[in-house]
Amino acid sequence: AQSVTQPDIHITVSEGASLELRCNYSYGATPYLFWYVQSPGQGLQLLLKYFSGDTLVQGIKGFEAEFKRSQSSFNLRKPSVHWSDAAEYFCAVGPQTGANNLFFGTGTRLTVIP
Amino acid sequence: EAQVTQNPRYLITVTGKKLTVTCSQNMNHEYMSWYRQDPGLGLRQIYYSMNVEVTDKGDVPEGYKVSRKEKRNFPLILESPSPNQTSLYFCASSSKGGRQYFGPGTRLTVT
Numbered sequence: 001a002q003s004v005t006q007p008d009i010h011i012t013v014s015e016g017a018s019l020e021l022r023c024n025y026s027y028g029a030t031p032y033l034f035w036y037v038q039s040p041g042q043g044l045q046l047l048l049k050y051f052s053g054d055t056l057v058q059g060i061k062g063f064e065a066e067f068k069r070s071q072s073s074f075n076l077r078k079p080s081v082h083w084s085d086a087a088e089y090f091c092a093v094g095p096q097t098g099a100n101n102l103f104f105g106t107g108t109r110l111t112v113i114p
Numbered sequence: 115e116a117q118v119t120q121n122p123r124y125l126i127t128v129t130g131k132k133l134t135v136t137c138s139q140n141m142n143h144e145y146m147s148w149y150r151q152d153p154g155l156g157l158r159q160i161y162y163s164m165n166v167e168v169t170d171k172g173d174v175p176e177g178y179k180v181s182r183k184e185k186r187n188f189p190l191i192l193e194s195p196s197p198n199q200t201s202l203y204f205c206a207s208s209s210k211g212g213r214q215y216f217g218p219g220t221r222l223t224v225t
């Protein structure tokens with residue numbers, strides 16, 4: 001069965017500190033992986049995606065994620081967090097056929113301390 | 115501008131009163147989906163459609179209906195809303211193999 005686990009419900013970091021948000025997935029085939037960000041009261045914005053190729057993918061706003069097949073993980077990182085990064089982050093997995101049915105994790109809420 | 119629009123953005127209704135949330139995309143995408151977002155549960159797929167007249171159930175389809183008569187539109191219908199359908203709803207669309215574009219969301223409250 002497909003599933004996405006984000007083990008950290010809430011993370012607090014200081015501005016300027018590094019960040020890593022964890023995502024583990026269970027999927028029957030080669031997955032298509034995504035990270036989305038949702039600011040309070042806003043919709044979902046795509047940060048980055050992994051389809052194939054280089055396992056380290058760069059996204060918008062200085063984020064990157066690394067696909068590790070052996071660990072079934074797709075962790076999101078940022079070297080230096082800005083106060084504007086405070087939001088909720090969702091990892092999602094879907095089929096590479098492109099069918100429009102993503103499975104989402106339950107999200108990680110990021111708080112940034114000045 | 116490529117976009118997915120949803121209407122209404124906010125809706126308060128009463129139990130049992132049928133309602134429809136519209137979704138429209140201007141990108142000629144084949145695939146469209148509806149999700150609901152609840153605290154602590156993330157986004158869960160309600161229904162998805164792979165093309166006109168082709169729809170299938172997602173993870174939480176109970177209490178919802180959809181139709182796809184035109185490529186650009188994918189309305190979500192609640193025939194008899196109940197309080198447990200109070201949620202934030204997102205419509206999304208994508209081309210085959212492409213990323214999903216999400217609408218701005220519809221916040222529904224059923225009293």
